[in-house]
Amino acid sequence: MARNLNPKCRQCRREKEKLFLKGDKCFTEKCAIERRNYPPGQHGQKKTRMSDYAVQLREKQKIRRIYGLLEHQFRNVYKQADRQKGVTGENLLQLLEGRLDNVAYHMGFGASRSESRQIVRHNCILVNDKRVNIPSFQVSPGDKIEVAEHAKKYIRIKSSAEIAKKRNIPSWVEVDSDNLTGVYKSKPERGDLSSTINESLVIELYSK
Structure with a gap:
């Protein structure tokens, strides 16, 4: 690739x-x-x-x-x-913004988009309880995104989630940083973006 x-x-x-x-x-x-x-x-x-x-x-x-x-x-x-x-x-x-690697980044599962892309590639992310390892996968509103059980012990993912608590989480995602789960609530409006x-x-x- x-x-x-x-x-x-x-x-x-x-x-x-x-x-x-x-x-x-x-x-x-x-x-x-x-x-x-x-x-x-x-x-x-x-x-x-x-x-x-x-x-x-x-x-x-x-x-x-x-x-x-x-x-x-x-x-x-x-x-x-x-x-x-x-x-x-x-x-x-x-x-x-709807790419899986980008949604995982906004939820705090990776410190950067490139790190989130790597996490997705390494089978660490579940979408609606199904493993997805394609970074470009388009997440739909209402989809549940979570870190796979075997990856929740990874220090890098846990530290990224802790840091994410201190920064502003976008309004179009809902995150439970303690359990490393989240929901892609809706597509972002233009006014919500940079x-x-x-x-x-x-x-x-x-x-x-």
Whole structure:
């Protein structure tokens, strides 16, 4: 399976904002954005004027990196969102947020999306009491998500759940951190999602 092996902190610096790819480190002073808030490379601190296409491309790359998708995976999600009724941009974000690895991350079963993806891959997550090891699996409203019994003893999962108690849990999920279970209550509304994401730029890019 293809993976993005680029350094995570370097990806955040490229987009000049925190993408929360490193879990706990992103909330400390060791975060690369806190220390060097400019793109990597010898020309990183040079101010350049970006074209409309460059702005659209950077936004697409940022969203891809946040959710940990490769180009062909992201394009397939966009095509699916475009086929659905409603606003394509909102559909796109709802499909990304509804991925099993992302839901597990929001519930605190992993410190980051990449760690949650690994947990899903290693058969540690149950959906409605059935084992699912596909990170892109689309969770439906009302689905019960829980950590498998054999994985509840893993220190990393338990520590992630403890840390998740201190951060804001999204309103569209309900979590019992002590028992490592949760419910995906509903699809998130656009107002509940990050205001730093401008999905309309992605729609403009792919509509050309």
